[in-house]
Amino acid sequence: MRALFLFEFFLALWYNIRMIAFNECMPRERARAMNAVVLAFVGDAAWSLYVREGLVFSSDCKTGTLQKLASERVSAKGQAKRFAEVEGLLTEEERAVFLRGRNAHKPTKSKNASVAEYNISTGFEAVIGFLYLAGDYARIAELLGGEGQ
Secondary structure, three states: OHHHHHHHHHHHHHHHHHHOOOOOOOOHHHHHHOOHHHHHHHHHHHHHHHHHHHHHHHOOOOHHHHHHHHHHHHOHHHHHHHHHHHHHHOOHHHHHHHHHHHHOOOOOOOOOOOHHHHHHHHHHHHHHHHHHHHOOHHHHHHHHHHHHO
């Protein structure tokens, strides 16, 4: 009886660990259907990692300088600026995700950006989150371009 319990316990544990595997992709349809603010939450993290990784690979700066450079790019103002540069490159699918993110009710407000910049950055983060969850890393690199350098 105890062996069966342990087997079921470890099977459940393996299943739960398997469900949260790092860098696991999900079908595009599932990612697209997610709440836009959740997509923006993931997109913010993916964007930050992309920028930080690019800075680390391209410079020998100390962490304080790296943080300052990363903050300029990952801020709502920086994200809105980058969106303006690539807006014309969005596919119809990405534009739909952007609009949902831009228009979504957000639980927080930006301290250092206008409402318009914050809404645009949230929409763009939703696009990045969608692409990240779908595993379309090449497309993220296209849209973020030189953001890491």
